Amino acid sequence: MGIALQSVVALDTLLSDRRVWRGQPAAALPAPKQPTGHAALDAVLPWGGWPEASLTELLLPADGIGELRLLLPTLARLTQAGHDIAIVAPPYLPYPDGWRQAGVDFAHVQLIDANPRDALWASEQCLRAGCLSAVLSWPMQADDRALRRLQVAADTGGTMGFVFRDARAERNPSPAALRIAIDGAPTRLRVVKCRGAVAPTHSLPFPAAPSAAA
């Protein structure tokens, strides 16, 4: 009885939290704060979208597999709302025309050049500052400690951090709140880890939009 009294939680908040499994689909869910823009993905994530103020790790077998296609709806939504995003040491040049076709407003995209050593520092600064809404980075030799620093910085600054890593890193544990692996040929999304909920067992189809090939 003592335990029950100590942990008084409003039932509504508990029930509206998607992390509680109720055996049947919830009737009305609150609008997610950071929808991914991909309905199928939103449906399986406990937050109904990206985790706020946390690190999201994207595991790629190769560059150009669709990692940006996954993020572009979010980035377009953020930049159009006037929030700044930062891209720290990208592996290629972001081609403005391609991003603008997806609706990203380049007036709110900040790019940062850095060598691999400084890139981690720069990512951490960007995440911690709190003035950016999302930070994209490519930590190459990031170990568990470096990622944990980024996760803490994202939490402190209230910023969404997206880190892109090689698919081989999937075996290693990671402090990221959400880990999504993108599998190639045909491209599918696989949620490896989502904090606070059991990761879905099945992967989601993620075909390239036909418009990109039109």
Added chain:
Amino acid sequence: MSWACILLPRLALDGVLRRHPHPERPLVLVTGPAQKRVLAAVNPAAERVGLRAGQALAAAHALVSEFATVEYDVDEVTRWRDFLAAWAYRYSSQVTTAFEDAIVLEIGASLRLFGPWPRFERQLHEDLDALGFSHRIALAPNPRAAWVLAGMHDGLALAQPSTLATALNRVPVSQARLDAKTARALHAMGLRRLGQLFVAPRASLAQRFGMGLLQHLDRMRGDAPDPFDLYRPPDRFDLRLELPYDIEHSQALLFPMRRAIADLGAFLAGRDGGVQRFVLHLEHEGHPNTEIAVGMLSAEREPSLLFDLARGRLEQARIPAPVRGLRLVAEELPPFVPAGRELFDERSSQSMPWSTLRERLRARLGDDAVYALAPADDHRPEQAWRRTSLPVATKSPVEAAPRPTWLLQRPIPLRDGGSRIVAGPERVESGWWDGGDVRRDYYVLETGSGQRAWAYRGVGEIDTPFMLHGWFA
């Protein structure tokens, strides 16, 4: 009109002490020719051990074995007074350094903003204490009276002409800012107080002491106009600090640098302006100066931010020899517009503004490290964008044909047997006028591993390998 006089009785000494590492030890300023060195000023510690201004240096050495000596520098005093005038300029547009050892400013027009006077006065005291200058403040209806009263007592505030007359009547002739000869003569004549002087026959006073004395008295009472030059802030900031000993480590340079930048901040606040670029000159013995430039993309004036940036640059710089002096020069002083913020800002108050973060990143990663991309009006992928240091809003239409999101720095041959063409070709043919001629057919390919590639072949080529130029990531 109300005039406040800030009397700086120890300006030369304070100028030295404020950047001295041990101001609590005995220190004296010396002046005079080499044969007859005398103490020009002594700090409180030196005074406690028995040193006095006006003593011969030889006598001082006989009294006390150990004290620091610094050469008294007239230019230095002028510099500090100009610096304080620049500081005072933030409180009033009418500031003058025409009165000896003092800054005089008109505060009647500033009272609504900074007043009432007791609060204003407290603010002035706080500022001067923070800057490290001992001072006395007095308020009077005219500048000359304020100057005389400040010499008498700290904190006198006489707003009404009638009270001023009473107060001036009681001022001893010896403290009335008359030249020494006149004061002595008047004293010998039995005139001890200004009140006696005011009622003395004017004609005979003028006969004995010249018009200068009468003019001084009339101006003090506000009966005659008192013309003087008002201070005008300079358009550049130049501060030089001579270090008491050679410094070899950049860590030890931080202390004088922090002071110099705090002074720059005070100067900028007085101008209500900002600084975009400033240069730290580190002076060495027998070496050319090391110059450390600190440049920002937009004007800033917050001293802590400027210090942070300068520290970032200083830590990166190589210092070839011990540093003897530090000079801070700021030439570009654009107007400063503080960033507008929303009243109900949803972001937490601890969040660092982007401009601050950007400068911090630039300080460590290099001036060009933070940039933005803007689309350019060109069909060639290599020229379809340009780097800008600040983001620009573009209204140019978006390309209709598919464009990748990643672009390779330079095209490479696509080594993938299993790729198939998804779309294309799209001909890009341009640049014949500037030598960067491009004639290509671009295709969208899907590789065997599921990537979408943007690759091209030269126009008319059939069996050549595709050149990979981007990814539809």
